[in-house]
Amino acid sequence: MxxxxxxxxxxxxxxxxxxxxxxxxxxxxxxxxxxxxxxxxxxxxxxxxxxxxxxxxxxxxxxxxxxxxxxxxxxxxxxxxVTLAASTRTALRHATALGWTPVIVTNGRVRQQEKKIQVSGLDREVAGWVISEGVGAAKPDAGIFARAAEVVGARLADGGWVVGDSARADIGGAQAIGYPSVWLPLSAGSGRPSSSTNLRAPPTTCPPRSTWCWTTRASDEDQPPWIFSNGSRSSSPRGSSALDRLT
Ligand SMILES: [Mg+2]
The missing domain is CATH 1.10.150 (DNA polymerase; domain 1)
Known part of the structure; x- marks a missing residue:
């Protein structure tokens, strides 16, 4: 899968x-x-x-x-x-039902990141997670992605996608393992992908306000049936980050 x-x-x-x-x-x-x-x-x-x-x-x-x-x-x-937006929870369940194996790959300290995963309820929505401090490798190093595959009994060769907001850590990591990616420039630290990154405009099925949606190496056949969206930032902990299914 x-x-x-x-x-x-x-x-x-x-x-x-x-x-x-x-x-x-x-x-x-x-x-x-x-x-x-x-x-x-x-x-x-x-x-x-x-x-x-x-x-x-x-x-x-x-x-x-x-x-x-x-x-x-x-x-x-x-x-x-931290909270998990209802639409994100729904989309994760939808992706799982379609056969995707969602795994969190995050840089940071184990205690802090696991707390976020548990407080938000993501521990019940994903197949597993890896945290850089715990595995001795950090994004964009390919090693942390390989560990992510291992914790769910898979291999990177099984194929997949990387989704994240950091040009360096997430999109750079996707390039390191040869995966297509979705870049979400949602924070001040998102940076910009390198000029060698083959970013392309959002698919035509993206919502109108989809300037945040960029994909690499995407084709209609291999793209997940949804993308993340974050049209407006929220001032409350009930964040606006969301996975919206494309229809
Ligand atoms: Mg991030």
Whole structure:
């Protein structure tokens, strides 16, 4: 059965919305200016800035916060607030029913990423997951994708697709294993695929507001019957990331 190798943050779940929600709560709880929200979000850089740098920045600006509290916020704040959009859950079930094997492939720490998977309920919707810290390889390294296939008793040679928001980690990883991909430039850290990436315009069956939808090496025969969409970002933890079936 073909593999569906899915990124987690800002792909299956709207991690930025969850972090925004947690930050708003942190500022309110400790009597800090609500207008600092954008400053914290910029410091966070959609989770791509090293956590130690973010922690130092927060402690420098808010010396009244205890270091363990800041660490706890960075470890659990977004993880506690992630949600799985109903349309994403439905699409995952639909893909599974059609014979796809969905596997989460995510870079990050095991404790934090597994918490997101469990809090969102994704643990009940996918066949398995691999986390870079746990397997000793990170996207775009082909090794982590090979481990993803192994955890569901498959091989990369079985074929599949990669879906993710990071040009470097996800689309670069797809290129490393020779898989077609869907790129979702949904966060500040999405970057741009390299000029050598054979991106093409969305299929004509994409919804009108589909500027986020790009595929590589796609053909009508081998493309999954749906794509992700994220037409507008949400300010609540109930993110707008969604898998919408193409009809
Ligand atoms: Mg991501």
């Amino acid at each position: 073909p593999l569906l190798l899915l990124d987690l943050d800002n792909t299956l779940v709207d991690r930025d919305a969850a972090f925004r929600f947690a930050t708003t709560d942190l500022l309110a709880t400790h009597g800090l200016p609500a207008t600092d929200l954008d400053w914290v979000l910029e410091l966070d850089a959609s989770g791509y800035r090293p956590r130690g740098v973010v922690a130092r920045g927060l402690l420098d600006r808010y010396p009244m916060l205890a270091p363990p509290l800041v660490q706890g916020f960075l470890d659990n704040g977004a993880a506690d607030a």
